[in-house]
Amino acid sequence: MVSIKDIAERAGVSYSTVSKALNDSPLVKEETKRRILEIARSMGYQRNLLARHLVSGRTRLIGFGLVNLGNPIFANLTIQLHRALAALDYRMVIAISPDEIDLLNQMRADGLVIWADLVSRHPHLMEELGRWQAKTLVIGTDEPVPLPHVRFDRRAGIAEAVRYLRSFGHRRIGFIGSSQEIKVRAFLEAVEQAGLQPSPDWLYPAEPTFEGGYRAIRYARPDIPMPTAFIGLNNLITKGALRALLELGYRIPQDVSLIGYDNLPDMQFAEVPITTVGPSLEEVADFAAHRIVDMIDGKPGADAHVVEPILIPRASVERAPDRDAG
Amino acid sequence: MVSIKDIAERAGVSYSTVSKALNDSPLVKEETKRRILEIARSMGYQRNLLARHLVSGRTRLIGFGLVNLGNPIFANLTIQLHRALAALDYRMVIAISPDEIDLLNQMRADGLVIWADLVSRHPHLMEELGRWQAKTLVIGTDEPVPLPHVRFDRRAGIAEAVRYLRSFGHRRIGFIGSSQEIKVRAFLEAVEQAGLQPSPDWLYPAEPTFEGGYRAIRYARPDIPMPTAFIGLNNLITKGALRALLELGYRIPQDVSLIGYDNLPDMQFAEVPITTVGPSLEEVADFAAHRIVDMIDGKPGADAHVVEPILIPRASVERAPDRDAG
DNA sequence: AACACAAATAACAACGTTATTAAAGAGAGA
DNA sequence: TCTCTCTTTAATAACGTTGTTATTTGTGTT
DSSP: OOOHHHHHHHHTSOHHHHHHHHTTOTTSOHHHHHHHHHHHHHTTOOOOHHHHHHHHOOOOEEEEEOSOTTSHHHHHHHHHHHHHHHHTTOEEEEEOSHHHHHHHHHTTOSEEEEEHHHHHHSTHHHHHHTTSSSEEEEEEESSOOSSSEEEEOHHHHHHHHHHHHHHTTOOOEEEEOOSOHHHHHHHHHHHHHTTOOOOGGGEEOOOSSHHHHHHHHHTOOTTSOOOSEEEESSHHHHHHHHHHHHHTTOOTTTTOEEEEESOOGGGGGSSSOOEEEEOOHHHHHHHHHHHHHHHHTTOOOOSEEEEOOEEEOOTTOOOOOTTTOO | OOOHHHHHHHHTSOHHHHHHHHTTOTTSOHHHHHHHHHHHHHTTOOOOHHHHHHHHOOOOEEEEEOSOTTSHHHHHHHHHHHHHHHHTTOEEEEEOSHHHHHHHHHTTOSEEEEEHHHHHHSHHHHHHHTTSSSEEEEEEESSOOSSSEEEEOHHHHHHHHHHHHHHTTOOOEEEEOOSOHHHHHHHHHHHHHTTOOOOGGGEEOOOSSHHHHHHHHHTOOTTSOOOSEEEESSHHHHHHHHHHHHHTTOOTTTTOEEEEESOOGGGGGSSSOOEEEEOOHHHHHHHHHHHHHHHHTTOOOOSEEEEOOEEEOOTTOOOOOTTTOO
């Protein structure tokens, strides 16, 4: 591998001069700089960041740890976070297991942003993270954790969705999905809050997939009257439910209204543009990027932050059919 | 940050002894080792891999570069590649832009595995990659490229699918999707090869999404007779098409047969388990992992490798209806 | 008590940078 | 010509490791 010293030799200067030239320092003559750069290029020089970072103590590298790549929300969040960090002149690299997170820490990444799923899947990580040299920010938790974190108020999101549907006169509201207990509980509470009598009949258990949402509606118990509105636990379930409803002959939103959790952009491209509720992924990414950078720079800031959900109205919610409204 | 020297001081030994102890060298007395390890632990020592890698010249780190996180095939391939590399005692980290790929190269990652999409999206990368210090393997190309690569024989995959359907008597075979030209061309060729008269009517243009596949079938031109079999360009299109076909009242596979491209495990969990064709992602990951490691170790090997598609028969293909068969 | 020999530890030179300090060279003013 | 600045370049000490070579310590033999 060609190093700074090889270039120095070829150029007949000291290697410290080469270093400065490569960093475009004003301390070296323009002409010398040009000559050195040209030689470096011709020799195929590649910076060794290990050495650079070792002495500078900074890497401008952030690790993003996550575990379930399949979820569309991750793809979205990852891209947003990448964008936000790039704007702050940081590079981001993704790790999908505790091993690699640890590796990035030991390679002196300046910061680590960890999606809550990763720590809940690997609980031992939680206590370790606090002791690591890299600044750590956990995002997407339901509850406060003993580390700097960004919490999503999913309870509020569900409440908002119920309130919104209620304001359109809906009285029979179904909830599709069962994998996130907090949302189910929040739903039952919100329904009661809205002055309705919650019933287990309104809970439609479903795997958190398109398939799951589809089946939950398509093969729902026939003895239970169809709700006039549904809330889907996530984007996939919601899309599946939409498909099933249409297939069963319901018109959306005239007969049945629909709100999906998670504000993914492509929800607006469904057969009926779907009203969604959830954290703004852009906001989350921007906040996380700024916060982790502030932590690295030693700037003060709260260890806990809550991202409030927003509701994005689209075409899938309408007034409840007259005979059911109230 | 606590370093090896701090530990040495506290333990009253030289720092070279500490280094050896931390690496469990047989050259240091067991008791000393234990004592040093204990002190290191209590001081919260964290290895500095920058320094270690700088002197050792090896990182055992592989970068995986890809661009479109949303595609399910990536999630799958990423996990497989991670698994395969972990088995070889390498760590893998993901980069989603040329910037980060370059960063990993400059951080002296031993190898880079690049998904073809990334180089085709950033063409200038191609020529640079060859000059980098990290060994580079491009995977998933359609055509040979001037770098070590793993090519997918998509043409053969389509041909195999057509042949398979033909063997079940199908004569009117539709192809859904238009974003990958090579597959479209291969389809028309294969149809002709199979002794059928290719017609543009059999091409159903569609976005490479679930939505796309659904719409292509649901809103197909009514003047064209329904084919007795379809091949879907990718897994999403195929699932969308399946849904549309069922919705239109076709029985699968009695009325219409269906083959989807890309062997994703979850295709078997569709309403009707879908027969798929495509590269075995497990094979691709295993091959790529071993090849890049061989390259790093300087072992010889061909710069070009073709992964042949395999067809996984499931329930979605059956003999063509009698009146149409031939 | 002197010696050989093994076991354990210490010393030190890398690795490829950056950053700080020292030295050399070039003009300008007297 | 000499000194004083300013510009440019050189020298050198870090950074935190590993690996190699040197030194010390301990043990058994004569």
